[in-house]
Amino acid sequence: MREIGIINGENYSSTIYEDDHGRVYFTADADIDADGANGQNGAPAAYMEDDSGSEFLANGGMKRVGGKVICAHSWARSIVILGADNEPRVFPGGIIASTTWYRHRHLALNDPAAYVDAETVAYIVVPPLIVQETRGIVRGCAARVSWNGKSVDCVVADRGPSNRIGELSIAAARALGIPQSPRHGGLERAEVFYELWPGTPAPGYELQRS
Incomplete structure (x- = not known):
């Protein structure tokens, strides 16, 4: 076992480990990621023009000005x-x-269905540290999240900022019984166990290096 690193953020520290078999694991809180929820599977969309989606436009770096949605921050x-x-x-x-780090590559970049639907697919988000420091390919790899005696198999479908860790899709939160609303849900305490297997694709997904 080796220590990959420590991420400090949101009032706690999370140490990331990699075992001798390549499994990566850590304990963190649970922020809810709505990215990729574009209504492509008949489920609600994350972002709507009138701000009625499952997620606030502001949390996606956007705002309404004169009845039009614009990017309030360049990262949006x-x-x-x-x-x-x-x-x-x-x-x-x-x-x-909205987009996810993982894209179904047979679909165009500007096709909303090309991205992983947070409403219907259980996925997790990883910080760049994991991508940079683990031996296997992370994007599209198998993962699992456990909380309160329940576990759900996932795919690594999104990448977050360097100073945050502990984020999962709406569908993953729903499966675990975690409050699933991107606006008001999630868990603040670092009590959720995350595992991923870089180099092992999640069922139905491919490993994507670039």
């Missing part, structure tokens, strides 16, 4: 599909499509 442009004006593109039904 990396997580939503943009229109010709370099602002969030509005799809039919008022959906603003």
